[in-house]
Amino acid sequence: MKAEPNENTRYPTAGIIIIGNEILSGKVEDSNSPYLCKELRFLGVDVKRLVTIPDEINVIGNHVFEYSQDYTWVFTTGGVGPTHDDVTIEGVAQGFDVEIEESEQMIQVLEDYYGDRLNDAHRRMAIIPHGAELLQLPSMRSPQLKFRNVFVFPGIPELVRNRFSSLKELFQSGKIYLRQIFLNTEEGYIADALDSTCSEFPELMLGSYPALWNKDYRVKLTLESRTETYLEQALEFLTSKIPEENIIRVE
Structure with a gap:
């Protein structure tokens, strides 16, 4: 007799959005998406879509909002630093039609790290979409930004790995x-x-x-x-x- 899977079970899904002109231009090789796909698969999460997009607010907003509606979780990487092309936060806010605001919690984190060296560029990293959560991670200086079902990661592979490892129990969904x-x-x-x-x-x-x-x-x-x-x-x-x-x- 053939075994039947549980057809009534709905399994969690994920969409991954890799953000960065440097990826699309070939200047930097993306290693974040293979890592996330493997880790999510191991946790029992079905990755349904993966896209690489430029550092453009409208494009980011449209993709993040669409993915948020379609999948259980969304993971973005890139575009959260202090420079002109770091526009992921603005994109997420625009996609969900919310304002951006300076987080007092993030300002404190930055002040603790930079001290007297803190400048206006650094303060850009304290901007978050209104209504976002800041999840405290073990052994990490700065919290993880989560907006609804969207987890916003930096683009640096080592940071992505460290942050995801601290969060992955949230996504455990059975074994494949x-x-x-x-x-x-x-x-x-x-x-x-x-x-x-x-x-x-x-x-x-x-x-x-x-x-x-x-x-x-x-x-x-x-x-x-x-x-x-x-x-x-x-x-x-x-x-x-x-x-x-x-x-x-x-x-």
């Missing part, structure tokens, strides 16, 4: 189980097996990834499910459709 099959054949020879597996197990997340120059295998198949029994039955079904001599190993 994974099995992998490594093959010595081409995708064209297993397409029918994949089609029949998807038909038999419609809730299975099945991926096929060719590796043209890999000496170990030619195709890697990934099978994922939130139900372990369902996954194992799908794995058994799929492997029965592939000639044994084409299967290098199953993990």
Whole structure:
């Protein structure tokens, strides 16, 4: 008998917005989105969309508002520093049609850090959208900005990792189980097996990834499910459709 997943369960989703002209121009390589995608997947959150956009207030506002309506959580990175192109806060505020304001809490954080060196440029980092929350993070000097379901991160990868690690228990949503099959054949020879597996197990997340120059295998198949029994039955079904001599190993 085939195991059935819980169709009544609604799982959390996420949208990721990478903000920065430096990413779009190729000056800086984005490492934040791969990190967030992997971490959210591990936590059981389905990342539905990922976009990289320029440092433009209207574009930021439109995307953040749209994503906020469509997904459980939204994560932005970039554009929260003290310079002219750091306009993410203004974009978020415009997208939700709220004012920006100077946070006394953030001013205190900046004064504690900069002391007499605090200037007007630094004070830009104390601006937040009206109604935003400032979440205190363990072992971190400055709090995390959250506006409704939007988490606004800086663009510096080390800071993104530190901040997300401090928050990730908020996003724990169950486990997504994974099995992998490594093959010595081409995708064209297993397409029918994949089609029949998807038909038999419609809730299975099945991926096929060719590796043209890999000496170990030619195709890697990934099978994922939130139900372990369902996954194992799908794995058994799929492997029965592939000639044994084409299967290098199953993990």
